[in-house]
Amino acid sequence: xxKISILIVAAFLLSGSSLYAKWKDKQGNIIEDTESIKSHGxxxxxxxxxxxxxxxxxxxxxxxxxxxxxxxxxLNRGDSVITPIIFAGCTKNSEGKCHxxxxxxxxxxxxxxxxxxxxxxxxxxxxxxxxxxILELGLEYPKFVFEPQDPTGQYTLHAKITDxxxxxxxxxxxxxxxxxxxxxxxxxxxxxxDQRPSQLPPPNEKQKALSQWLTYFYQHPNTPDTLxxxxxxxxxxxxxxxxxxxxxxMFLADVLRQNEKKLPKWKNDLLSIPEETQxxxxxxxxxxxxxxxxxxxxxxxxxxxxxxxxHIQQNPPIDLKTVPITSxxxxxxxxxxxxxxxxxxxxKRIVETLSLSTDLEDRNQRINNLLLIGSAKWSLASNAIxxxxxxxxxxxxxxxxxxxxxxxxxxxxxxxxxxxNKEVKI
Numbered sequence: 001x002x003k004i005s006i007l008i009v010a011a012f013l014l015s016g017s018s019l020y021a022k023w024k025d026k027q028g029n030i031i032e033d034t035e036s037i038k039s040h041g042x043x044x045x046x047x048x049x050x051x052x053x054x055x056x057x058x059x060x061x062x063x064x065x066x067x068x069x070x071x072x073x074x075l076n077r078g079d080s081v082i083t084p085i086i087f088a089g090c091t092k093n094s095e096g097k098c099h100x101x102x103x104x105x106x107x108x109x110x111x112x113x114x115x116x117x118x119x120x121x122x123x124x125x126x127x128x129x130x131x132x133x134i135l136e137l138g139l140e141y142p143k144f145v146f147e148p149q150d151p152t153g154q155y156t157l158h159a160k161i162t163d164x165x166x167x168x169x170x171x172x173x174x175x176x177x178x179x180x181x182x183x184x185x186x187x188x189x190x191x192x193x194d195q196r197p198s199q200l201p202p203p204n205e206k207q208k209a210l211s212q213w214l215t216y217f218y219q220h221p222n223t224p225d226t227l228x229x230x231x232x233x234x235x236x237x238x239x240x241x242x243x244x245x246x247x248x249x250m251f252l253a254d255v256l257r258q259n260e261k262k263l264p265k266w267k268n269d270l271l272s273i274p275e276e277t278q279x280x281x282x283x284x285x286x287x288x289x290x291x292x293x294x295x296x297x298x299x300x301x302x303x304x305x306x307x308x309x310x311h312i313q314q315n316p317p318i319d320l321k322t323v324p325i326t327s328x329x330x331x332x333x334x335x336x337x338x339x340x341x342x343x344x345x346x347x348k349r350i351v352e353t354l355s356l357s358t359d360l361e362d363r364n365q366r367i368n369n370l371l372l373i374g375s376a377k378w379s380l381a382s383n384a385i386x387x388x389x390x391x392x393x394x395x396x397x398x399x400x401x402x403x404x405x406x407x408x409x410x411x412x413x414x415x416x417x418x419x420x421n422k423e424v425k426i
Contacts, residue, residue: 047172085138091166109153218342247336253287254340263292
C-alpha cells in the first residue's frame with residue numbers, strides 16, 4: 001500500500017514548453033505519464049484502486065492543500081475495491097459543459113473477461129464544470145467484490161476514457177493481485193516467493209459448510225443443528241472480520257426471532273461462546289427484540305454484564321423494514337436478513353434504492369447515491385445468480401414506471417444473463 005499526495009488546488013498545470021498538460025506534485029515536479037495516470041491536452045486523469053472506501057471519501061472531502069489516497073495493488077478473496085477516476089481539465093462545449101465517459105474492462109488471470117462495464121459517466125453535460133485547475137472525482141465507477149470462486153492471480157483493469165467534446169481518448173491501466181487466503185499486504189507490488197507475507201490457514205470444511213448454511217438458511221430454516229451452527233459462527237471466527245459483524249448480527253437476530261420459544265432453553269449455550277465475541281451475541285439478542293430475548297438481557301443486568309447490556313440498550317433496535325438506506329452497510333444488513341428470513345421485502349428495499357438520483361449538484365450526496373446504487377446493482381446481480389427468488393423479484397421491476405429503477409434493473413438482469421451465458425463474469 002502506498003501514499004500518493006496530489007494537489008487539489010492547482011493540481012493540474014499546463015507546461016508551457018509541451019504539447020501536453022502534465023500532472024505536477026505539490027513541489028511542482030512534473031509527474032510523467034504512466035499506465036494509470038496520463039494527460040492529453042488540457043485533460044488529465046488517474047485510475048485509482050481503493051480498498052478502504054470510508055477513509056478515501058473522508059480524505060477526499062476534507063479541505064486541504066493535498067489529499068492522501070491509500071491505494072492497493074493486492075487483496076484477498078472476500079475483499080472489495082472501488083476504481084474511481086480523478087481528473088481535471090475537461091474540454092467544454094459552446095455552453096461551457098463537458099461530457100466524458102469511461103469504459104471499464106477487468107481481465108482475470110487466464111486472460112478472459114472478468115467484467116466489461118461500458119459507458120460510465122465521469123462528467124455529463126448536466127453537471128456543473130469547475131476550473132481546469134481543480135481536481136475532480138468522476139461521477140460513476142464500479143466496485144468489485146471478489147468471491148471464493150474467483151481465480152487467484154493478477155487481474156488487469158483497463159479504463160478507456162473518452163472526451164466526447166474533443167473526440168479524444170486515453171486508456172488507463174491498473175494491476176491487482178488476488179490472493180487465496182487472508183494476508184497482510186505490506187507493499188504495492190506482489191512479493192517474491194521468499195518475501196510473501198505470512199498466510200492464515202484457508203477456510204476449513206466447517207467454515208465452508210457454515211457459509212452455505214448462512215447463505216441459504218431461509219430455504220431450510222431451523223434444522224436440528226441450528227443452535228450448533230450459531231455457536232460455530234463464533235468459534236470459527238466469523239465475527240473476526242470487522243465489516244462482517246453488523247450483517248452477521250442482523251442475520252443472527254432474525255434467526256433468534258424465528259426461534260423465540262427456544263431461547264430460554266438455549267440461553268446457557270448462547271452465552272457459552274468465546275468471551276471476546278460475547279458482546280456480539282448480546283447485541284444480536286437485543287436486535288431480535290422478542291419477549292424472551294429481553295428477559296435474557298434483563299437477567300444479565302444482574303451479573304457482571306450489566307454495564308455492557310445497558311450500553312447496548314442506549315439506542316433502539318434497528319428496524320430494517322423502515323430504516324433509511326444511507327450506506328452500503330445497510331444494504332449488507334438487508335441481505336443478511338433476507339438470507340435468514342427469505343422475506344422479499346428486504347430485496348425490494350434494495351431494488352428501490354436504484355431510484356436515487358445521481359444528477360445532483362451536491363457532490364457529497366451525489367457520491368453517496370452513486371455508492372449506494374453501485375453496491376445495490378452489484379449485490380442484486382450477484383445474489384440473483386445464487387438465489388432464484390432474488391432473480392424473480394428483480395424481473396418484476398424490469399417494467400418499472402420509475403425510469404432509474406428500470407434502467408438499472410435491466411442492466412442487472414443483463415449482467416445475470418451474461419454470467420449465465422459465460423460471456424461476462426460478475
